[in-house]
Amino acid sequence: MKRKGFIFDLDGVIVDTAKYHFLAWQKLANSIGVEFTHEQNEQLKGVSRVKSLEKILNWGTITLETAEFNALMSKKNEDYLQHIEKMDASEILPDVPRILELLETQNQGIALGSASKNAKVILQKVNLIQKFSAIIDGNGVTKGKPDPEVFLNAAHALSVEPKDCIVFEDATAGVKAANAANMISIGIGDASILHEADYVFKDFTEISSDFIQELIKK
Numbered sequence: 092m093k094r095k096g097f098i099f100d101l102d103g104v105i106v107d108t109a110k111y112h113f114l115a116w117q118k119l120a121n122s123i124g125v126e127f128t129h130e131q132n133e134q135l136k137g138v139s140r141v142k143s144l145e146k147i148l149n150w151g152t153i154t155l156e157t158a159e160f161n162a163l164m165s166k167k168n169e170d171y172l173q174h175i176e177k178m179d180a181s182e183i184l185p186d187v188p189r190i191l192e193l194l195e196t197q198n199q200g201i202a203l204g205s206a207s208k209n210a211k212v213i214l215q216k217v218n219l220i221q222k223f224s225a226i227i228d229g230n231g232v233t234k235g236k237p238d239p240e241v242f243l244n245a246a247h248a249l250s251v252e253p254k255d256c257i258v259f260e261d262a263t264a265g266v267k268a269a270n271a272a273n274m275i276s277i278g279i280g281d282a283s284i285l286h287e288a289d290y291v292f293k294d295f296t297e298i299s300s301d302f303i304q305e306l307i308k309k
């Protein structure tokens with residue numbers, strides 16, 4: 092059987108931490124007088140911490156000195172870390188373990204491709220870290236999504252050609268990154284938002300074992 096590379100985004104794909112990022116950014120934006128809607132949040136999904144703050148400041152036409160900028164970055168992360176402090180396996184999204192186990196029994200490559208610098212901490216908290224043979228996170232890239240670097244690094248770490256990789260993503264920026272990497276992109280979430288993906292499912296409960304087998308055989 093062919094060994095493909097299955098690359099998972101973390102926030103909003105494996106765990107529902109997208110809601111904690113939203114709460115932390117909303118609090119920060121409001122604290123500096125910038126309105127923050129769900130539509131704006133969509134544009135921050137998959138985007139690095141630095142780029143996210145740059146966007147928020149841009150929306151509020153605010154310019155800051157480096158020291159103030161860094162202080163806000165730390166504040167956001169402290170707030171976020173408080174939200175994730177008590178996370179455990181109960182916050183793994185539905186059927187993620189089923190898909191990981193299926194891939195494992197089929198000897199497929201499994202990697203993480205996340206923009207987050209907190210990725211390893213979260214995978215440890217939810218007890219999934221041992222499932223990933225490669226972890227590329229926000230500490231392992233110089234260019235964030237939609238640049239394909241994170242997924243290309245993951246493919247390299249798995250020793251699988253990019254064209255033989257499949258990416259699961261909940262963010263527009265991540266789908267664009269997967270497409271730019273010449274990989275199969277699978278959107279997890281709203282099809283009207285993730286329309287650039289090759290396939291879209293509401294969540295992993297909609298992904299059948301047969302579909303995974305087809306991807307392996309492709």
Ligand code: BG6
Nearest residue numbers: 102112136137140206207208209
């Ligand atoms: C992505 C999230 O996975 O990681 C973004 O979708 C987040 O919302 C980014 O900003 C960076 O995360 P962190 O944990 O390094 O601030």
Ligand code: MG
Nearest residue numbers: 100102103261
């Ligand atoms: Mg995500």
